[in-house]
Amino acid sequence: MPEPSGPRRPRLALLMGDVAGVGPEVVARALETCRRESDPLVVGHPGVLARALDLVGLDLAVHAVDSPEPNGGDRDLSRIACWNPTTADVGDVPTATVDARCGRAVADWIDSSAAAALEGHVDALVTAPLNKAALAAAGVDVPGHTELLARACHSDSVAMMLYLPPAISPPHGLGVAHVTLHTSIASVPGLLSTGSISERIDLIDGFLRQVGCPDPRIGICALNPHAGEDGLFGDEERTLIAPAVEKAIAGGINARGPLPADTLLRRAVGGEFDGVVAMYHDQGHIALKLVGFDSAVNITLGLPIIRTSPSHGTAFDIAWQGTADPDGMLAAIDTAVRLCQNRPDRQPASQQLQEQED
DSSP: OBOOOOSOOOEEEEEOOOTTTTHHHHHHHHHHHHHHHSEEEEESOHHHHHHHHHHHTOOOEEEEESOOOOOTTOOBTTEEEEEOOOSOOOTTOOTTOOOHHHHHHHHHHHHHHHHHHHTTSOSEEEEOOOOHHHHHHTTOSSOSHHHHHHHHTTOSSOEEEEEEOTTTSTTTOEEEEESSOSSOGGGHHHHOOHHHHHHHHHHHHHHHHHTTOSSOEEEEEOSSGGGGTTTTTOSHIIIIIHHHHHHHHHTTOEEEEEEOHHHHHHHHHTTSOSEEEESSHHHHHHHHHHHHTTTOEEEEETOSSOEEEESOOOOGGGTTTTOOOOHHHHHHHHHHHHHHHTOTTOOOHHHHHHHHHO
């Protein structure tokens, strides 16, 4: 059954993530809603996708394609396109296991999808969870999506931002960008610099302006308890963080800090700030996941492409049991669509194709 004609919509690459986890199921559960607002291309193993569709009871045929390029005449609602740009065969990977084949496949899917976005074949990437141990088992030398995408896009300054959409934190949402990410707590102080903190402030300020916040209020977390208590608990606030805040203010950014993280994040959730810069992973994640675990979205800042993902992991404990909640994936899809619509410098890939044909 052909899709009815209407306004052109963003073309999203939905990466199924580690197939031993809940990724294929949350992608399958999200497809019906996703197709109302976008043109999805699933990136992953066609056989795994077929099993996931059967698991969730969605009557769609899987149409294996050998290219990410949009086909303007192929919008058949009875089938879903699936692209599998990897030689790693994950069709028979056991459920809830760390498998090097999954790590290899996920890395290949990310690299190929990023290239497709850079070439304009897709407008955004929405990625289901990967398993970092599987990546390592495959010999991949970076730990996650953010680092893989930075390398694929040749982007030097990127940041992971956890974002509560406007439905949870009106009117523009609440973002928390991280200066350090997938590293040990012991290594964090040595990885911080005034330059890296400044970059994150600039990135989150730019993102919030893109989504319609005219003068973002940015709070910058201290590293140490009580913001260091005048150097009693550490001097990173005085030597590293404060200079970055001063630079941001001098550049016209509405920044405040360094502020004690426990109170800053509470104030931000209460609406006093539009964005927060956290010094390390759990400093930012804990507060936002307490408020919106099922709705928080990961966004990679600093890329030339749009990438979002749900904030949950592979959830091996419930994988392939038919109980995975798709709300996080749906929030990531909705956020990707809104970012595509708010990005004036790029037409949807489907529109580019149509204009080439015209």
